[in-house]
Amino acid sequence: MSKYSAFSLARHALDPDLPWPRAWRSPEPKASYDVVIVGGGGHGLATAHYLAKNHGITNVAILERSYIGSGNVGRNTTIIRSNYQMGANTGFFEHSLKLWEGLSHDLNFNCMVSQRGQVVVAVSPVQMDVFARRGNIMRLNGIDAELLDRGEVMKLLPYLDYSKDARWPVCGAIHQPRAGTARHDAVAWGYARSADMAGVDIIENCEVTGFAIENGKVTGVETSRGRINAGKVAIAVAGHTSHVAKMAGLRLPVESHILQAFVTEPLKPIVHHVVSWGAELFYLSQSDKGGLVFGGHIDGFNTYTQRGQFAKIRDVAECAVSLMPFTSRVRLLRHWGGIQDMTPDGSPFICKTPVKNLYLNGGWCYQGFKATPASGWTYAHTIANDEPHALNRDFSLDRFEKGNELDEFGIGNWTYKQ
Amino acid sequence: MTFRRLPSGGRIDRNRPVGFTLDGKRYRGFAGDTLASALLANDVTLVGRSFKYHRPRGIMSAGVEEPNALFTLHDGARTEANMPGTIVDLIDGLTARTQNAWPSVELDVMGINQLAAPLFQSGFYYKTFMGPTKGAWMFYEPFIRRAAGLGAATEAADPDRYETRFDFCDVLVIGSGAAGLAAALSAAGGGGRVLLVEQDSALGGGLLSEPEQDGWLQARLGEIRNASNIQALTHTTAIGLYDDNMVVLVERHDHRQPDPAKGQARQVLTMLQAKAIVFATGAIERPLVFANNDRPGVMLASAVRTYLNRFGVAPTGRAVIATNNDTAYAAAFDLAAQGVEVIVADSRTEIPADLQRRNSIEILAGTSVVDVKGKNTLHAVLDGAEQRTITCDVVGMSGGWSPVVHLTSHGGIKPVYNAAIAGFVPGGFAKTHSGAGAVMGTFGLNAAIREGAAAGGGSIAIAAAGGEDRPYAIVPTWMPPRRKGKAFVDFQNDVTAKDIKNAHQEGYHSVEHLKRYTTLGMGTDQGKTSNIIALAEMAELRGLPIEQAGTTTFRPPYTGVSLGAIAGRTIGGHFRPTRRSPLHDWHAANGGVFIEAGLWQRAWYYRWAGDTPESAYVKEMGLVRRGVGISDVSTLGKIDVQGPDAAEFLNRVYVNGFAKLPVGKARYGVMLNDDGIVLDDGTTTRISETQFYMTTTTAQAGEVMSWLEFLLQTQWTDLKVQVASLTDEWAGMAISGPKARAALELAFPGVDVSDAKLPYMGCLDFSFDGVPIRLLRLSFSGELAYEVHLSADYAISLWEHFLKTGASLGLKPYGLEALASLRIEKGHVAGLELDHRNTLDDLGLGKMAGKEKDYVGKALRQRPMYQAPERWSLVGLELLEPEKRLRGGAILFAKDDKIEGHGRGYITSVTWSVELGKTIALALYNGGLKHVGEEIVCAFPLKNELTRAKIVSPHFIDPEGKRLHA
Amino acid sequence: MLERRSALAVAHPFAWAALTLGEVRGFTLTQVAGFGNFAADVAATAGALPETSNQAVESNGRTIFRTGPHAFWFVGPENDDLAARLAGKAIVTPLSSSRTRISIEGRAAREVLRKGIPIDLHESVFTPGMFAQTGLHHTPVLLHCTAEQRFELYAMRTFALNVWEWLEDAALEFK
């Protein structure tokens, strides 16, 4: 296998007929694996990578219904950050950000991890207090955070609406300099290539149609390409978690919702941070290619259609133009929807299930992409040791029974409102 | 010179010359021109540089599919980048600039990228820029970003105006070519409301480039004008199809130079609800993929024809038409008719006889253009049956046609491959949809008219056009011949045939992987000319039939749409509605300073007390603690609960009992969600056996109302209760302070407001000056206090009455900041204590809950962790270091704790206590009141502060409630 | 001594060629709801009630809107004593202060309303006498077509000035 580098690029430039090797193989499924991962998205691929890298488990198959990365890792707004205040979320997302920081090196694949900083703009003094709590917790957990006053925001983001006409004033902001963006597709490809090199079989166009469960223990999966036996089976199919878990007889605290995302025409650099807004959920950054990439709330009712409602598209465009009036003349090129698992507390699951040797990773709500490395890392640990890592111990299925919710959004038990 | 304006002909208005500039140089065109046609007429052929390699580029098309000829228009705050010159109506004074080139498109320094081109193969950036250190990308990224991005936007706010609107029609016809016109007329014959939309500046579609069909076109346009039930809109693009037949239309008015000061919109976005939709969206011609097919002067054959026939612009010398199908011959014949020497290189070996009979042009069968050399003058290299190089001004290419299936695909129906036309057509239609013309793969004019008429309902006959339909015979040629030189598939993103091969080699097989890995089809043109070629090439490389490779998903919008058009007027001050108290006008006129509280504007503080909130609220608090103040509490949610089961209903939704509340009494109540978390609190008063007056917090008023309606209408339908919002009907004002009763006595002479008549939590309804008044003895501040509720219409009048009659007592208004601070002193929870994460017990209210009765949230509030002793619960804090500050959001630690992690709690609300003369706070703390008296540390690392405080009861003043009962 | 004041006291009504924007003051709005057969009792006092949810009925000097399956709005003159007369016969909630009644008149009226109201306002569809409970700029409104080119909009009082400002802005092109 050839290592990617400036040198290898030059070699290929000098000899245009020298073929690049395949980024990952396309093997036929074997009859049996130690671990079968259901879902070739970011989390499933990352899990395979860390199973191999951290635990030496390489007799692993990833079964993907479509092409790898066809789910949410390929349809998000590419933001990475670790500004979470609730219990286990804080450490988990910081671990993720640390993994992001070394990811391109780790994978020998440039994921364009761009730590340009995220600025969340506050619209009231009360919101400044809410942000302060979050920022203080970050700092107390060794995470970078700065509280900015209005003047500092004006310097950093000169293009916001600071006029008297603004519906809500810019009161200040919280800034995480280490937050930023990463090239989403590259994350999937980089993990895939690395896992493949370690010996993991990535099997595309292979849909899981059922689980073989004997005496409360999973022994394999039925697929569109036949039965595959497995010592352990790990679900990582965010967006379709309920559907897949149901095949194993599980009913979950998960609803599938559409979150829309948007990209404009490419422009010369103008927005140099990830900018979020406290008036309504809204976040925008400029991709390396130049497009403004942004999003807002979920549409608010469960659906698998990947088609958004125009009323929500208006809401988000109104946010963009109201916060950043220059965007009025910028043209939207594409909008699309991803199906995400919403949980009643806005936090995910990385855990064992009532079925022995069957593991669950899902319920990512808005934060699936930024969680990818830590999700794979802790899920691999959970699968390898048949018990959670300290970082994901609280991401259990029984937390609602216990009253141990991690309610990051403070919205109560209405998944559709988050 | 390679292009010139013909002395006559075309649809331009030669009596209306128009001046414009490109890169500061002045040019002239005519009304009816596009920027692109005017530039060609001025022989400007080099108009841009490509995204990655900075290769010189010219105008390729005459429509929305243009990948190359992108300009930055206008100046200053109206700057607009990346506009395809092919869809810009030429207006007088238009300023345009070329982009992505420095110092000019002719001498672009970044053209040096072409030398390094072999490095820039697809996916190159995934393979490098990773070293030497971990964060190396942060070093490279700024260079990459600057090189990317095409045009530059302005940071200035957009001065123009945009509108959005809703509309409805019976039949929407999208596209006004022959099929669309026939559909619209046919549909109108049925009597319904017909809307015909055309993205171009004129109706007619492809007919605008066919002079021989002008008679038919003009006749139909006349009929459309005369049909009272057809509305026809030009400059209007259907950008997307959404659920249940909502089509979003964007109408552009730039050509009218709208004046925002006069309310004229630059663009109008219509959310159209159509009962039926006819898609007559036509087809887009594809380029051929051969070496250097991107040189200026290489154009789509149909574009050559459009510039000739519609705009009167022709190549001066020779033209080569390269094709694999019949349609390009029309361009060849029309050029020849204008005296242009034309050579057709047709890759098909068999050419229909009727085409060959026309001996005005030279036709080379079995011959392809394989390369184009030259800079200003082109040299087309022909290979096949004939091998020669032809010097020419223009190469018109036609690789066949791709039906515009974007909109039909938005609804979720995937397009299917039709081998006969070598293109994708709609894979089916919803019941109310139909298609007609080229989008269906129907390329014959009369067939399209017949199809259109049928799609429109077929209620009237549509006249046939002249001439006979000829088949669109194509022998597709996807893969380029093996030649040196870049053969482009996606011109804007510089994706070549080689890049597709590389992607295939590396395993990026799926069409979505191909798109994402190479960026194919992700430019401003959204791959309108390139997508089908690329996926056909990939299918061929994989040895799959094209239909098995599939297409990428078509995403709205069909063409780029300004965010301003989507946002319309719901921006700036109109972003979200502003909600104003009935007393708003008084506050505004009398020194009230407002603060945004959700949608509400509330009086924050008053100038009488100070010029900053910090100075004013303390004075206003003092007023209430020592005298009497009046405050606007109209924003509280107010709900009329009536019916024989009203008491039972409230008994269910509140944790505490309401069934036995006596008439004329108020009670504080707390509601939970089903999950046991506190939803809201407020006071509810029993007006009669069957009527209650409920108040909610300002923030939760809407939620609570909906929740009560939900329970009554869907869950407990056996309860006879009606709820109605009174939030807007009633105004509320709090009269608070030791002199509050005196103030009431002065205001309402003759009304007995004595403690005996109106005790704490009592209610008194009476009429004052003929106006019903509801007087409630409630206290948020902890002082002797009342709330006066009355019809909102009279609010200002009564408020002024209070100020007048209470003047001798020093009665003055106090605002939200003082209101919120007074309640902190009293230890009332609000705002951040009710943050949807806290239980009844967390707020110290657990004892309120009824033991015997059932209530919403009862079961789940018993969950083990909700009952855990280490839950964070409400405490008060006193600052121990007067020179320091307590701040909301500070994290709390026990005295000997290591200052790290999540701490033992946090501060929710802070105020200066007028009463105690020190800073106090409310907080949630691990174990809560068990720790009263302990010294703790408040950490605010964002400001590097550590502050000592003492845990105390949250009831800082009058814990026995003597004042309330005074 | 106590005086009424409109939520639009600071607004400026106008009359342009294409559009007139004004406020109708001095009315009594009574919401009447109930259980079971209450409608019969109400009809006995107040006259025939509308059957449909989109057609207002004029009766005894009042306009009656059926606002819900078991609810009606009566809009009567300023001193209407309907509430008192229905006491005990139905659930009565006086709402006169809660709604601000805005009149929009002129040939541009429908086009101005179309900018914010997501219902079909075509002359052939939304005809005089018809009404709809719908939304404008995220707020609930009741829109009543009183003549071919005249409408009354019942906006929530606390949003009334906002609705007015919104209409004023939407109308600008017809000035």
Added chain:
Amino acid sequence: MRLACPHCGPRDYSEFRYGGDASKQRPPHGTTGHGTGDLQTWHDFVFLFDNPKGPHLEYWQHVLGCRRWFTLTRNTATNEVGEPK
């Protein structure tokens, strides 16, 4: 998307508020005691979802209209909406 309000008729989606899964049966009022059985029943009712890809019975409120809550069946795979109840 357009939803039919049972009182007002078909209206734009923006006039409505979503209320979630209506197929779940709320435990009857008055039956909550202190047992762990209550916890399980309520946990399942509040927190578990069938989340089907296909027909879904759900609540909507015509919040900008007559404020009526109603149920309808919507296909979550297509957003096709059935008649309201």
